Amino acid sequence: MNDKNELKYSVFKNLVDNLYDEVIVWDDDYKIVYVNKASYRHYGLSPEELIGKTFYELTKKEYWYPSVLPDVYKNPRIVSIIQKTHLGAKIKTTAVPIFSAKGKLEYVAMNVKDVVSEVPSTVKDTVELKNKDFITMSKEMTVLLSLTEKIAKIDSTVLIQGESGTGKTFLAKYLHKKSKRSKKPFISINCASINGNLLESELFGYVKGAFTGAVGSGKKGFIQIADGGILFLDEIGEMPLELQAKFLHVIQDREFIPVGGTKPIKIDIKIVAATNRNLKEMVNIGKFRRDLYYRLNIFELLIPPLRKRERDITPLANYFLNKNNEKYGRNCYLDEKTLKIMLGYSWPGNIRELSHIIERLVVTSEKTKIMPNILPGEFFTLQDEEENIFENTDINLDEIMSEYEEKIIKKYYELYPSSRKLSKELKISQSKASRLIKKYIEPKKTRES
Structure with missing residues (x-):
């Protein structure tokens, strides 16, 4: 092949690196020697994080299942298999054994394609995986999950704290799954979604004739339904003060009296509460009972924001x-x-x-x-800066506009590093884009050099 028709190695590698389908190569020590950027989509890992890792390291963390590599090494042949990754991707992997000139198996190359359903399927709203309870690679969550597993083994109350949307309910379900009560009920109630008066009857239940409109034979409350299992109270900070006193009795004595009743009923439950409010501050301003706070907060699980x-x-x-x-x-x-x-x-x-x-x-x-x-x-938007932009009383409008302009140009230039690309994305002329680059980008480059 003459030089004109040869494809440079660097060009070829760049092409393979950016293929949509995943390409992964294993050596005869079950170690990854190459993988392209499709690894981000399938496993949430960069090629740099995967290259050098062994098959055993990766399968231990269940990044995919079932596995095909050992079968190909044991009985060398082309094998295709449908797999699922820990991120929920359904993939078709075709493994091809590569032999040396002497017939020795040296590598196994795999082509990995996404499998997309012909007809869209119904997907549950909750994040549920077959072999993976939490999708995480952060040290913070790894530590939190380890602590959760320890706390799950004892019956003390637990308070889960975290911002809205961090997964407090999901963590409570994980705690239930890891506890000795996993075969018993997990009963969840959102204290903010039910009117205060109704919340009492929903939690404690009521006896026959307890109030107008009550079901004739009475009704079991969530506390009694959760007997033997876990009662999860989401948004506990929204529980009315008068109801907090009654619930404190449940935690202390593991018994309750239904609305309209006179006889206490013993129960065996683990109580887990969650909130995105600052309960300590609510205690200080009289919005939450101090004694209840300390009873709930025997063990605290704090979910870090994303x-x-x-x-x-x-x-x-x-x-x-x-x-x-x-x-x-x-x-x-x-x-x-x-x-x-x-x-x-x-x-x-x-x-x-x-x-x-x-x-x-x-x-x-x-x-x-x-x-x-x-x-x-x-x-x-420039979220961090805009909160404080008006605190400086010495700044004028032109300076404010110039400051925002600089930040916008720097942010977009990182993504579109040419006047042509920048002008297209910001919908301005290329000559204006060039002037802004000279104004805000080139002086920085000069200083750095």
């Missing part, structure tokens, strides 16, 4: 991407620039917001590759 665990954003985004691809019969994936913007976003709505954003992107994207231009506007 912005504090950046390593979880990529695997979670790809999990929701796989889930919605299946739901809507799409085959979308995130452009690297889109993912970069998402990694820099503050996620005030946490995992719930991420889930909704990914669903919106899958539905609205006209192309398979999800580009930055269809991200919602809030991804391009």
Whole structure:
């Protein structure tokens, strides 16, 4: 082959690196020697994080199942298999044994394709995986889950705290699953969604004739229904003060009296509560009982917000991407620039917001590759600075405008590093884009050099 028709190695590698289908190569020590960027979509891991890892390290963490590699090494032949990743992606893997000139098995090369349903399937709203309870790669969540498993083994009350959308209910279910009460009921009640008077009868139940409109034979409350299992009280900070006193008695004595009743009923339950409110502050201003707070807070589980665990954003985004691809019969994936913007976003709505954003992107994207231009506007606001912009009384309007302009140009230039690309994305002329680059970008480059 003459030089004109030869493909340079660097060009060839760049092509394979960016193929939509995953390409992965194992050596004869069961170690990954190459994988392309599709690994982000399937496992939430970069090629750099995977290359050098052994088959045993990865299967121990259940990144995919079932496995095909040992079978190919034991009985060398081409094998195709349907697998599922820990992010919920359904994939078809074709493993091909590669032999040396002497007939020795040296490598196994795999081509991994996404499997998309012909007809969109119904997908549950809750995050449920076959072999993986939590999608996480962050140290913070790993530590939290380890602590949760220890606390699950004892019957003391637990208080789960975290911002809205961080997964407090999901963590409570995980605690139930890991506890000795896992075969018994998990009863969940949201204290904010039920009127105060009705909340009492829902929790404690009532006897026959307890009040006008009561069911003739009476009704069991959630406390009694949860007997033997776990009672989960979400948004405990919304429980009325007068009801807090009655619930304190349940925690202390493990018994209760139904509404309208006179005889106490003994129960065996573990109580788990959750809130996104600052209960300590509510105690100080008289909105929450101090004694109840300390009874609930024997063990505290604090879920960090998504912005504090950046390593979880990529695997979670790809999990929701796989889930919605299946739901809507799409085959979308995130452009690297889109993912970069998402990694820099503050996620005030946490995992719930991420889930909704990914669903919106899958539905609205006209192309398979999800580009930055269809991200919602809030991804391009200067969230950290705008809260304090008016605190400086010495700054004038021109300075404010110039400050925002500089930040916008720097942020977009990272993603679109040329005047042509920048002008297209910001819908300005190329000459104006060039002037702004000279004003805000080139002086920085000069200083750094």
